[in-house]
Amino acid sequence: MLKFTAEHEWLKLEGDVATVGITAHAAEQLGDLVFVELPEVGAELAKEAGAATVESVKAASDVYCPLDGEVTEINQAIVDDPSLVNSDPQGAGWFFRLKLKNAADADKLLDEAAYKDLIA
Numbered sequence: 001m002l003k004f005t006a007e008h009e010w011l012k013l014e015g016d017v018a019t020v021g022i023t024a025h026a027a028e029q030l031g032d033l034v035f036v037e038l039p040e041v042g043a044e045l046a047k048e049a050g051a052a053t054v055e056s057v058k059a060a061s062d063v064y065c066p067l068d069g070e071v072t073e074i075n076q077a078i079v080d081d082p083s084l085v086n087s088d089p090q091g092a093g094w095f096f097r098l099k100l101k102n103a104a105d106a107d108k109l110l111d112e113a114a115y116k117d118l119i120a
Contacts, residue, residue, distance in 0.1 A: 003106050004115035005066045007048075010090055016103040017072065021094040022054070022063055022085065025119045030056040033082035038074040038096055045069060045098065047105070052095050054085070067105050069098035 001013045008026035011018040027033070035055040045051050045065035052063035074096045078084045085093035100106070110118065 003109035027089040068101040073097040
């Protein structure tokens with residue numbers, strides 16, 4: 001199941017684990033990324049807390065944690081090559097995986113149609 005936040009993060013839910021990244025819209029708005037900083041594995045993150053930082057040729061921006069949980073994995077590939085986020089933001093450009101404290105909280109996030117309405 002795919003969910004979105006108003007801050008332009010996406011989550012792909014598989015049980016109580018969410019893969020998190022930024023949307024194609026966010027990647028386009030940022031421009032070419034030159035730097036990505038990810039949270040540490042094992043970090044406990046709270047909903048709406050800063051989880052990662054991205055820098056582009058235009059600006060630096062925070063990536064927020066969409067739900068409460070613990071980071072179980074990070075995508076080292078985007079640290080080594082930030083352009084992956086631009087070329088495949090909702091695929092190979094994922095940021096981190098989060099073991100959710102309460103997977104039901106995802107029901108409060110936007111579905112794809114609601115997110116498309118938001119950015120239209």
